[in-house]
Amino acid sequence: MAKIKFLVKEIVKILSSLELTLAGLSALALLVFLCTLGEVQLGVYDSVKIHFNSWFLYSRPILSGYRIPLFPAGKLVGIVLILNLLFAHFKRLTLSYKKIGLWLTHFGLIILFLGQFLSGRFARESQMTIKENSSKNYSEDPRHSELDLIDATNSKTDIVYSIPQELLKTGQTIRLPHKITLDIKHYALNAAVDIRKNSDAAFPNYSLIQGPGKNLEIIDMPLSHDDNQPNMPAALVQVSENGKILGNWQMSEMIPLPQRIPIKGKEIYLTLRPKRYYFPFSLFLKKFTHKIYAGTSIPSRFSSLIHINAPASPTENRNTLISMNHPLRFQGLTFYQASYAQNNTVSILQVVRNPSWTIPYISSFFIALGLILHFLMRLKQAKFLS
Amino acid sequence: MKEEINLKKNSFLFNLLVLGALIWAFFPIFPHSDSGADLALFSRFPVLQEGRVKPLDTVARSSLLVLSHKESVSTKGQELPASKWLLDLVSRPEVADMEKVFCIDNLDVLGFLNLPQTAQRYFSFNQIAPSWDRLEKKANSIEKISAKSRSSFESALLEVEEQVVLYQRLKFSLETPELPDSLPNLLLKNPQSIAKDKHLQKELSGILTRSNFIDQSAYFWAIPVSSGNQYGWISSGKAIGQLLMQGTLSQPLLFYHRMEDARKNSDPAAFNAAANSYNEWLQKNLPSQWRWSRYEEIFNAVSPFWKGIILYFIVFISLALSWVVAPERLMELAMRLLVVAWSVHSFGILCRIIIQGRPPVTNLYSSAVFIGWVAVLLCWILERKFPKGFAAMTASIIGFTTLIIAHHLAMTGDTMEMMRAVLNSNFWLSTHVSSITIGYASTFVAGTLGILYILKGVLTPSLDKEAAKALVQMTYGIICFSLFFSFVGTVLGGIWADQSWGRFWGWDPKENGALLIVLWNAIILHARWGGFIRERGLMVMAVLGNVITSLSWFGVNMLGIGLHSYGWMDKAFFWLSIFILSQLAIAALGGLPLGYWKSKLQS
Numbered sequence: 011m012a013k014i015k016f017l018v019k020e021i022v023k024i025l026s027s028l029e030l031t032l033a034g035l036s037a038l039a040l041l042v043f044l045c046t047l048g049e050v051q052l053g054v055y056d057s058v059k060i061h062f063n064s065w066f067l068y069s070r071p072i073l074s075g076y077r078i079p080l081f082p083a084g085k086l087v088g089i090v091l092i093l094n095l096l097f098a099h100f101k102r103l104t105l106s107y108k109k110i111g112l113w114l115t116h117f118g119l120i121i122l123f124l125g126q127f128l129s130g131r132f133a134r135e136s137q138m139t140i141k142e143n144s145s146k147n148y149s150e151d152p153r154h155s156e157l158d159l160i161d162a163t164n165s166k167t168d169i170v171y172s173i174p175q176e177l178l179k180t181g182q183t184i185r186l187p188h189k190i191t192l193d194i195k196h197y198a199l200n201a202a203v204d205i206r207k208n209s210d211a212a213f214p215n216y217s218l219i220q221g222p223g224k225n226l227e228i229i230d231m232p233l234s235h236d237d238n239q240p241n242m243p244a245a246l247v248q249v250s251e252n253g254k255i256l257g258n259w260q261m262s263e264m265i266p267l268p269q270r271i272p273i274k275g276k277e278i279y280l281t282l283r284p285k286r287y288y289f290p291f292s293l294f295l296k297k298f299t300h301k302i303y304a305g306t307s308i309p310s311r312f313s314s315l316i317h318i319n320a321p322a323s324p325t326e327n328r329n330t331l332i333s334m335n336h337p338l339r340f341q342g343l344t345f346y347q348a349s350y351a352q353n354n355t356v357s358i359l360q361v362v363r364n365p366s367w368t369i370p371y372i373s374s375f376f377i378a379l380g381l382i383l384h385f386l387m388r389l390k391q392a393k394f395l396s
Numbered sequence: 397m398k399e400e401i402n403l404k405k406n407s408f409l410f411n412l413l414v415l416g417a418l419i420w421a422f423f424p425i426f427p428h429s430d431s432g433a434d435l436a437l438f439s440r441f442p443v444l445q446e447g448r449v450k451p452l453d454t455v456a457r458s459s460l461l462v463l464s465h466k467e468s469v470s471t472k473g474q475e476l477p478a479s480k481w482l483l484d485l486v487s488r489p490e491v492a493d494m495e496k497v498f499c500i501d502n503l504d505v506l507g508f509l510n511l512p513q514t515a516q517r518y519f520s521f522n523q524i525a526p527s528w529d530r531l532e533k534k535a536n537s538i539e540k541i542s543a544k545s546r547s548s549f550e551s552a553l554l555e556v557e558e559q560v561v562l563y564q565r566l567k568f569s570l571e572t573p574e575l576p577d578s579l580p581n582l583l584l585k586n587p588q589s590i591a592k593d594k595h596l597q598k599e600l601s602g603i604l605t606r607s608n609f610i611d612q613s614a615y616f617w618a619i620p621v622s623s624g625n626q627y628g629w630i631s632s633g634k635a636i637g638q639l640l641m642q643g644t645l646s647q648p649l650l651f652y653h654r655m656e657d658a659r660k661n662s663d664p665a666a667f668n669a670a671a672n673s674y675n676e677w678l679q680k681n682l683p684s685q686w687r688w689s690r691y692e693e694i695f696n697a698v699s700p701f702w703k704g705i706i707l708y709f710i711v712f713i714s715l716a717l718s719w720v721v722a723p724e725r726l727m728e729l730a731m732r733l734l735v736v737a738w739s740v741h742s743f744g745i746l747c748r749i750i751i752q753g754r755p756p757v758t759n760l761y762s763s764a765v766f767i768g769w770v771a772v773l774l775c776w777i778l779e780r781k782f783p784k785g786f787a788a789m790t791a792s793i794i795g796f797t798t799l800i801i802a803h804h805l806a807m808t809g810d811t812m813e814m815m816r817a818v819l820n821s822n823f824w825l826s827t828h829v830s831s832i833t834i835g836y837a838s839t840f841v842a843g844t845l846g847i848l849y850i851l852k853g854v855l856t857p858s859l860d861k862e863a864a865k866a867l868v869q870m871t872y873g874i875i876c877f878s879l880f881f882s883f884v885g886t887v888l889g890g891i892w893a894d895q896s897w898g899r900f901w902g903w904d905p906k907e908n909g910a911l912l913i914v915l916w917n918a919i920i921l922h923a924r925w926g927g928f929i930r931e932r933g934l935m936v937m938a939v940l941g942n943v944i945t946s947l948s949w950f951g952v953n954m955l956g957i958g959l960h961s962y963g964w965m966d967k968a969f970f971w972l973s974i975f976i977l978s979q980l981a982i983a984a985l986g987g988l989p990l991g992y993w994k995s996k997l998q999s
Binding site for chain 2: 361
C-alpha cells in the first residue's frame with residue numbers, strides 16, 4: 011500500500027514538474043521545425059499528419075514492415091503538456107493575486123489546445139464550385155471520394171447510395187438495395203486513365219467492360235504529395251443484379267458523368283466522384299468579379315455575388331457578397347472566397363463547418379490579457395525592489 | 397571645475413556637429429541639370445507602373461537598382477544620375493546603350509555572352525546585344541525547368557535575360573515615333589485624303605504596328621487620359637494608336653514628343669520649354685497625382701534609409717571608440733547621433749506610409765526597415781534606463797544591419813508594390829504584421845545584447861558584475877516583451893486566416909516560424925523561472941533566439957523556392973548560413989566555463 015502511495019506521489023511529482031514542461035515545449039518546438047522541413051517534400055497535409063496527428067514519429071518500416079517509434083509526436087506531446095499544466099496548477103502554483111496573470115495565460119492555453127483538438131475532430135473543409143448564373147446545393151471534398159449509385163427512376167428526386175472511400179478496396183463486395191451487388195475488382199487511390207493498349211486477353215475483366223470506359227485503361231500511379239496535384243482515384247466495378255452479372259464498369263474522376271447501368275424498369279447510374287455534402291439550401295452565383303490593378307495582373311479583389319435560396323426558411327433568402335477577408339456565415343457553415351476558374355466565370359468557395367471556431371478568439375484573449383498582467387506586475391515589482 | 401568647462405565647450409561643438417548631421421540627414425539632393433536640361437523637372441512627372449502612380453524618378457532609380465544593383469552608376473569617373481540615364485534611354489538610346497549599367501558577376505554567364513571575365517563587372521547594352529538571340533533562346537529553355545532545380549549558372553543567366561528585357565521595355569515605354577508633319581492636320585481636317593494617298597497609308601500602317609508593339613511591351617504607362625471626371629493612364633503606344641485610329645491627339649504625348657526631340661537635337665531650351673508646359677498642364681489637370689509625385693521625389697532625394705545606414709555606422713564607431721577614449725563625450729555624441737539617425741529612419745517610414753497609404757510593413761523589404769526602427773526605439777528606451785552604452789550599441793548594430801538588408805532586398809524593383817487581394821486589408825496588415833515584426837525586432841535586440849555580454853565577457857576583462865547584471869535585466873525584459881508580441885502577432889495571424897480561409901491554424905511554414913519564436917521565448921522564460929539556467933544560460937539562449945528568428949523571417953521564404961532560386965536569394969541563403977553559423981559559434985563561446993572568461997564573473 012505504501013509502495014503504491016509512493017508511486018502515485020512520484021508520478022504526480024513528475025507530471026507537475028517544470029522539467030516536464032521544458033521537455034514538452036522543446037519537443038513541440040522540434041516537431042514544428044521538422045514538420046516545416048517535411049512540408050517541402052510531403053506537402054502540408056501529409057507532413058502535419060505524420061508530425062502532429064499521430065502519437066509517435068516512426069522509423070522507416072524494417073523487418074516485415076514493423077516500424078519503431080522514435081520520438082513522441084504531436085498528439086502525445088500535446089496531451090502530456092496539458093496534463094502537466096493541470097497538475098502544475100493543482101500541485102505547485104498557489105492561487106494568489108500575484109499569480110493571476112499566469113493562471114489566466116495557462117487557462118487560455120488549455121482552452122486553445124482543446125479548441126484545436128475539437129476542430130481537428132469536428133471541423134470539415136470542402137469546396138463549392140459554382141458557375142455564373144447557376145446554383146449548387148452541395149460542396150465537395152477534394153481529398154476524399156465516394157462511389158455513388160444513383161436511382162433516378164423517380165423523376166422528382168434522385169436517391170443516392172454513397173459508398174465512402176474507406177470501404178473501397180480491391181476484392182470488397184458491397185450489397186445494395188434493389189438486390190444490386192458491387193464487386194470492387196480493382197481500386198486505386200491515384201491513377202491515370204488512358205486509351206487501352208492491352209488486348210482483352212491480358213486482363214480478363216476487360217472483356218466485360220461496358221459504357222464510356224470500355225476502351226480505357228486504368229494505370230495505377232504512386233500517391234501524390236503535391237498539394238496542387240490531387241490524387242485521382244479510379245475503380246473497376248462488377249455489377250450484378252439478383253446474382254446475375256450485368257457487366258464491368260470502369261470509373262475515375264476523370265470520367266465525370268455518371269454511367270448508366272442497364273436494369274429493366276429502372277434508371278440506375280454509377281459514378282466515382284469527390285465526396286459530397288448536401289445542404290438544405292442552395293447558393294446561386296449571380297456574378298464573380300476579379301479586379302486587378304490597372305496595367306498589371308496583380309489581383310486587388312475577388313468577390314462573388316451570391317443569392318441564398320433556402321426553401322425551408324424563406325425569410326433568410328437574400329443577396330450577399332462574399333469576398334476575400336469577408337466570408338459568409340450561414341447555418342453553421344462558413345463560405346470563403348477561395349479561388350476561381352474558367353476565365354472568371356466559375357467561383358470556387360471554401361466551405362468550412364467548424365463548431366468550435368470561436369474558441370481561439372476567446373482563449374487568445376485570456377492568454378494575451380494574462381501575459382500583460384503578469385509582465386506588468388513583474389515590472390512593478392522590479393521597480394519596487396530597485 | 398576644469399572638467400565642467402571642457403564639457404561645456406565641447407557641448408557647443410557637439411551641438412554644432414549634431415546640427416550638421418541633422419541638416420545633412422534631411423537635405424534632399426535633386427538631380428542636377430544636365431547641360432542645361434532640367435532633369436529634376438523631368439524626373440517628377442508621374443507615370444503608372446505596377447498599378448501605382450509614381451514619379452519617373454522612382455522608376456529610374458528602382459530599374460537602375462535592378463540592373464546595376466546601385467541607384468546611380470558612375471561611368472568614366474562621372475556620376476550618372478538615374479533620371480538622366482532614363483531620359484537618355486528613351487530619347488537617345490544610342491547614347492544610353494553605351495552606358496555600362498548591367499552588373500553581371502557570374503563568370504559562366506560572362507563566358508556565355510563572350511564578355512571578358514575580368515574584375516570589371518559592369519557592361520553596356522551594346523556589349524550584350526550581339527549575344528541576345530542566344531541568350532533569349534537559352535533563357536526560354538531554362539524557364540521550362542522548375543525554379544528548384546536550376547543551377548546557379550542557369551538562374552544567373554535568366555536574371556541577365558530579365559534585366560535586358562526590363563531595359564528594352566523601359567526604352568520603348570516613352571517611344572513617340574516620328575509622325576509625318578502634315579499628319580495631325582490631315583487627320584483633323586481631311587481624313588479622306590489619307591485614304592487616297594497610298595504612300596502615306598503604308599507609312600501609317602508601319603507606325604500603327606510599331607505603336608501596338610510599344611503598347612504591348614511598355615514597362616510603364618506615361619500618358620494620362622481623361623475618362624469621365626477623372627484621369628486614367630495608357631501607354632504611349634496606345635496614345636499613338638488612338639491618334640491614328642480616332643484622330644484624338646493627347647497633349648501629354650505631344651509634350652513628351654517635344655522633350656525627346658529637343659534632347660535628341662541637344663537643345664536644352666526647347667527641352668525645358670516642353671517640360672515646363674507639361675508640368676503646368678499636369679498641375680492644372682492632375683493636381684493631386686502631380687503633388688504625390690512631387691512628395692515621392694522629395695522622399696527619393698532625401699534617401700532617408702541610405703543616410704540612416706551611414707549614421708548608424710558612425711554611432712557604432714563612436715561607441716566603440718568611447719570604450720577606449722573620452723568615454724563620456726563620445727557616448728553623449730553617439731546618443732545624439734542615434735536620435736538623428738532614428739529621426740531620419742522614422743521620416744522614411746512615415747513617407748512610405750503616406751505615399752503608399754498602407755501600414756509600415758507590407759513586404760519583406762519594409763519588414764527589414766521596420767525591424768530596425770522598432771529595435772532602435774526599444775534600445776533607446778533601454779539605454780535611458782541602463783545608461784551603459786550596451787543598448788545604444790545594439791541599436792546601431794541592428795539599425796545598420798537591417799537597413800543594409802533592406803537595401804539588398806530593393807534590388808528586385810519598386811518596393812512599394814500593390815497588395816494582392818488576400819493581403820489587401822489595412823486592418824490586418826497593421827495589427828498582425830506589425831505585431832509579428834515587433835516580435836522579430838525584440839528577439840534580435842535580446843540576441844544582440846546576448847552577443848555583447850558573451851563577447852565582452854569572454855574576450856575582454858571589462859565586463860564587471862554591475863554591467864553584467866544590467867545586460868541580463870535588459871535581455872530578460874526584452875524576452876518577455878518579445879513573447880507577448882510574437883504571441884499576439886501569431887494569434888492575430890490565426891484570426892486573419894480564419895477570416896480569409898476558414899481555418900485558424902494551417903501549419904503554413906510562415907505560421908510555424910512565428911510559433912517557433914513564441915515557443916523559444918516561452919522555453920527561455922520557463923527555464924529561467926525553474927532555475928535551470930542562470931544569467932549566462934539566459935544570454936546564450938537569447939543568442940540562439942537570433943537563429944530561430946532569422947530562420948522564421950528569411951529561412952522559410954527559401955524553403956518553397958528551393959536553394960537555387962533567383963540570384964539574390966542565392967546570396968541571401970549564403971548570408972543567412974553565415975549568420976546562423978556565427979550565432980552558433982558565439983553561443984558556443986558563451987558556453988565556455990567561466991574560468992576561461994577574461995572577465996571574472998564568478999562570485
